[in-house]
Amino acid sequence: MNILEKISQNQAVFSKSERKVAEAILANPQTAIHSSIATLAKMSNVSEPTVNRFCRRLDTKGFPDFKLHLAQSLANGTPYVNRHVEETDGPDEYTNKIFESTMASLEVARQSLDISVINRAVDLLTQAQKISFFGLGASASVAHDALNKFFRFNVPVVYFDDILMQRMSCMNCTEEDVVVLISHTGRTKSLVDVAQIARGNDATVIGITSKDSPLARECSLVISLDVPEDTDMYMPMASRIAQLTLIDVLATGFTLRRGTKFRENLKRVKDTLRESRYDKR
Template sequence: MLDRIRACLPSLAPAEQRVAELVLADPRSFALLPVSALADRAHVSKPTVVRFCRSVGYDGLADFKLKLAGNVSEGVPFIHRSVNVDDKTSDIMVKVIDNTVAAFLKYRNEASASAIDKAVTALTAAYHAGRRIEFFGVGNSGIVARDAQHKFFRLGINGVAYSDGHMQVMSASLMQPGDCVIVISNSGRTRDLMDSCDIARKNGATTIVITASGSPLAAAGDIHLAADHPQGYEHYSPMVSRLLHLMIIDILATALALRIGSDKLQPLLREMKANLRNKRYA
């Protein structure tokens, strides 16, 4: 988070630069002080403090301070350590776990709550209108799409997951306004996913893309849920990206379940659990 502020510093207005310098000088105090005290210390107005938070990619002062507080209190550094051929099993175990934990904490501190809210709002509207909710992914992301279908199916949503490019294009061609499609990609550069996303969007469906910032797919969707991590997608198996995408799906499913309401979901889930009981050994 502090690296992001340093990178944005030259492009900020002079008054916002003073706020940035205040953050970098003492991030812990910035996270605790009220906006009036922050404005006085930076010699700017209170609206300038809020503008600074939005200029560096956050939803406002409250969102910025919440994530800043989490960032400066973490005991796990946001550093990706690549595995090497001469690593011992114990080294591999520690690196894989540390990389995953660091990626999750980084996402928590940088994720846009407003983007998540827009996605959940679109999914809720599609659910109540009885519209289609589908999931597109290719390769490893296709497995995540299947997991998303399973999680939404438990909420009573008859969604479909497609990992075949031809099926994605055909499905996207049949979409209409009010439908939703969640497109999942690590690289954000898969041609099949780009084609199907463009077709679905032209037909009026809401396209929610879970992918890396700055990728072509990120710009192609209606709602971009950034899934950024330091792991290169060309090396080894995309372990961190898959887990990060699964977590984002969990967030969407949980938020959607809360929007639907426990009065409607709890009886359904209780009956499902009771019917599955006979599938297990006592």
């Protein structure tokens, strides 16, 4: 637990002098971590052992250990967990909050991932005759991105953000095809339909969605991403980034499974792109 919060919460437990120390630290934690026990004692107008006792009361081994904990609390850009954007935030505030909460969501997503499922998904993708990526709305751009990645692998790959095209494409599926469906909520009706159609034609359906959703129930394999979505803004933000990172993971797993020679191919693709570019000076 964050030691700064701990200090402000345990105020009641502290003795008079200890509270002085707490105040001195809270007033300027950044200075505190760069001070010696003597300096901090002076700043708080108490003796050195008092500071030491203060540290121990917070379940640290002593002053140096306490400083380490404090340093870590300060390092986390997110001292107070839910850094939602406020009405009154200026550009620097909302920029930092969005970046920080995006990073935090990625961390949560990473921890919620089931590696064995990822591995299985990579298995299925490498064996596929044809891969389709479908999504709608915000998830459409994720599917679009997946197309861009897997297209380089020289595998037949398909992407549509049009419901009818998605349905028609799935009508012609075979059991050797893999269909990847992307949806944060997993409750988009037409995407659930697409899943059923694909399954009806024996295709393998991989869902990148939240578990226990209607879509999840129709999939052969579900990669569930439990990302806390910031609903304040009424737009998918963090969920989408997590999905994209997952696509990166799948693409990387794909290339690793294919071996070194395959990666030389990739380099050639990249080299070809260079012709459409201005030279790097």
